[in-house]
Amino acid sequence: MRVKQRIPLKIKRMGINGEGIGFHKGTLVFVPGALKGEDVFCQISRVKPNYAEARLLKVNKASRFRVDPACPIYETCGGCQIMHLQYRKQLEFKRDVLKQALKKFKPEGYEDYELRPTLGMKKPTYYRGKLQFQTRRVKGKVAAGLFAENSHRLVPVMDCLVQDKTTQAIVNRTAELLDDLNIPIYDERKEQGVRTVMVRRARKTGQVHMIFVLSGRLKLGRLVQRLTEEFPAIRTIAVNIQPKKTSEIYGVETEIIWGSEHIQEGVLDYDFELSPRAFYQLNPQQTEVLYQEAVKALEVKPTDHLIDAYCGVGTIGFAFANKVASVRGMDIIPEAIEDAKSNARRMGYDNTYYEAGTAESIIPRWYAEGYRADALIVDPPRTGLDDKLLQTILTYQPEQMVYVSCNVSTLARDLKTLAQAYQVEYIQSVDMFPHTARTEAVVKLLKK
Template identity: 70%
Template sequence: MLLKEKQKFPLKIKRMGINGEGIGFYKKTLVFVPGALKGEEVYCQATKVQKNFVEARIVTINKPSKFRVQPACPIYEACGGCQIMHLRYDKQLEYKADVLRQALKKFQPAGYEDYEIRPTIGMDKPVHYRAKLQFQTRSFGGSVKAGLYAEGSHRLIEIQDCLVQDKLTQDIINTTVKLLDKHKIPIYNERKIAGVRTVMVRRAVATDQVQMIFITSREVRLSGLISELTKTYPEIKTVAVNLNTSKSSDIYGDKTEIIWGQEAISEEVLDYGFALSPRAFYQLNPQQTNALYGEAVKALDVTPDDDLIDAYCGVGTIGFAFAGKVRSVRGMDIIPEAIEDAQKNAVAMGFTNTYYEAGKAEDIIPKWYREGYRATALVVDPPRTGLDDKLLDTILDFAPEKMVYVSCNVSTLARDLVRLTKAYQVEYIQSVDMFPHTARTEAVVKLQRK
């Protein structure tokens, strides 16, 4: 390794990596430079020297990219919640298709060189799109602040006006912080103090209904705060408390209790509505969720004779897009509250051909097959960790005729396709920009059994 820590050197950026960083080579040494764009010539300083690569920071940009823009967010670099706001938006969309290609090249699933990668579907106005926030709370000098940790640290960056966050949820968290101060609510401290550690605010865009969760490491009295908050914001319909006493980085503990208001809020996607309980998963960008689910419906291309399994079904949202088009829909999820929501949502929409069960897909699907159920179509929408190995085994064992994989992580998608292409042909991949200004993208993969 020729480079040493703190050494300064010139570098030409050849491409951008999956975390939005610029990538170049200094005398055959791989160098990662956050904030650098493809085609730029930078003068940088090594910050970390590893055996096979170096991380560096920009000192000066000697030749900027013509696609570099001034980020509209004043705390963009400090926050770290967005990674590519300095790249013009149309080029962000091209980048997201490119990182998909990079992931495929790394894992090399069968026939990957010939996959059809369709242009990324973007937003007309890629701002204030996040309908859910989870901000950490901390007390500094007796004053409560809320925001996100700076990347790779536990240093809180206060956020009062986030460019990608829904404006109503931002207003509510700002007011909540003032009320936490006013009512002297204990605020969590990693060393010794137990109290409120995180606040979740989610808005259902179709109905303007809002739900909140206070995540706390001890019981706290919130009645006075809730009374003031709900008078100020009549949109708030549900307030819950989640108890998390662990020292881990997990946001939530096991127990969530609604302490004010109704059990769920109502949201809509495509042409149907559904209920969301506080802990139930739903996409962060409701506008692009319409595009994402629309692409999933198009890709699966079901018929009235199809029987569909919706793995990782959550509150049933993707499955409901198919329920009126197929003979049956069955779904499962490991969160019991989500399954309860799915069951209630199906009844509310008048579906009699749906069935939902709490548990792991790799356990439930074989059980259903033993009981005589046969699926002709499968849709999976896993977390960022991708498909469980046992579930991959299960899918390959039963191999429904057609399948759609909805992914939020290009790396685990490419990894899983290595296994899936033993039984399936990749027809195409459609990326959808669910998270403008970040390095993340979603992808819909159309698979057909060989």
């Protein structure tokens, strides 16, 4: 095969990124936008020793599950990957990608794992409670949106079908005001101005906070005044300084320049506070489902001691705080740990302890100091569990654990290690990100 070659292709299955996969003369070909069972005509865009990538040119025979994406910028934005697939089939696909990941890494006994049907949404639109849009000048005007895939070309996003409508309205107005007030906008050549706007809205209270990521100090007083006058739901506005030319969105320093330190949110039967930089799930409605599944998977006793690794503001652990003897948690974001401590005090829990730092460094120290956990919850980032933490778990082996994953590949990789000491009871996938190729999963593990 060669680049620009055009070939017909029968799509045999879908890959973990939502692309169609076929075979041409024994070589795997990945075709974004193609669906299982389709006959397509495509053009090779990249050739590697073991596979090729291709651009979809025409669907000659369409899948009966293909639908017209409702989003007008679906193909240019790249934020969603499978909006052209009927939603019911999206849920089946997400269970299948979990199966594919397990087959690739082959943790012990994976063929017998119980993979439960994916739990979806009744209305899989406007679900994202948080956005992080880049700001640039497009055709002379300030625009906010996402970079097209594998590029630094901004695609303005004015009406995202998966984004909360209030946060979308706020970021749209913010772009207009940045223009009207002539506030400098970041340019990768000049490297000066507003780089990114973050807007998050609490589902329970409707309260909003914002972060402006700047390449250097700017005066935002008039912008803050206009925004807070027009949107009374805004409770907090902060700035973060990111002077480096990097793909990392945030710098080290975050400062609140207007309003309160927190917004109020709630999940299950408790409320908590969120500071601007603290992690919380992007889909508040499905977070309720996800946490319910975590609670069901962990059968604790009043005498148990629980570790909530990657605890964020403490949200999952709080579901168990009145059921166990103690809850301990850690997170690498100091603001999140302060929120966790504050939330625990406000809810009257005196059996909780939180510390800033990495799980792989803190847990061994706790064990060295004599603490023993009967149960463990891990909810790591997409990179999965650190090798040192995996070895720590295998060394001390709490009786049971729940692994909440947002990346099926790193989950399957980690289960290969954990299966040395733990039996996987079941895996329950939860659709936190409809129309994307991503899924969350809750894994129940018991010590062998």
